[in-house]
Amino acid sequence: MGIMEIIGIAGSVSLLAGWRLYLCVFATGLAMRLGALPVPEHLASLGVLENPWVMGAAAVAAIAEFFADKVMWLDSLWDTVHTFIRPVGGALLALTIVDPSDPATQVIAFILGGGASFLAHGGKASARAVVNTSPEPVSNALVSTGEDVATVALLYVAYEYPTVAAAVAGVLLVIVAGLLWMAQRIIKRVFFRQPKADS
Secondary structure, X not given: OOHHHHHHHHHHHHHHHHHHHHHHHHHHHHHHHOOOOOOOHHHHHHHXXXXXXXXXXXXXXXXXXXXXXXXXXXXXXXXXXXXXXXHHHHHHHHHHHOOOOOXXXXXXXXXXXXXXXXXXXXXXXXXXXXXXXXXXXXXHHHHHHHHHHHHHHHHHHHHHOHHHHHHHHHHHHHHHHHHHHHHHHHHHHHHOOOOOOOO
């Protein structure tokens, strides 16, 4: 597996961790334990994710996140708490994917992984703040469920087809950047409207 494929997998997983860190950890560990995800020798350090204690903790956290993320405003509170947790988790996941015998690559993966997770987290949190301005509660559950499904599907693509993992990471970056841009414009329009001057 080439360096671009490894970076692509690390980037994809890091970005997805910015949406659903605990689901990324649990789904990857479960797939490895069931043999559905044969991990190449150079990714053997990911074996820690199939440890029953790690999987149990990730499952409990993923269930808590699943429900918290479906409730209006509680989702934004949850995102606020995880502003520092998701980037660190994404950076550590990226770190486990790269070759441990190459410290320079590990440092790059850690920095870029943390940055990718932070960017994805920012896009998710901003988009959710916009969704929370909607008067009906159904949109929250729909958006959150879409994120759940997309995370599992994209994790599968990233690990099963490493040659397209870099493209997946690139598409996710464009989506996240677009979400951040749209959310910034909407939040500015909704919360910082200029009062009309009296004529």
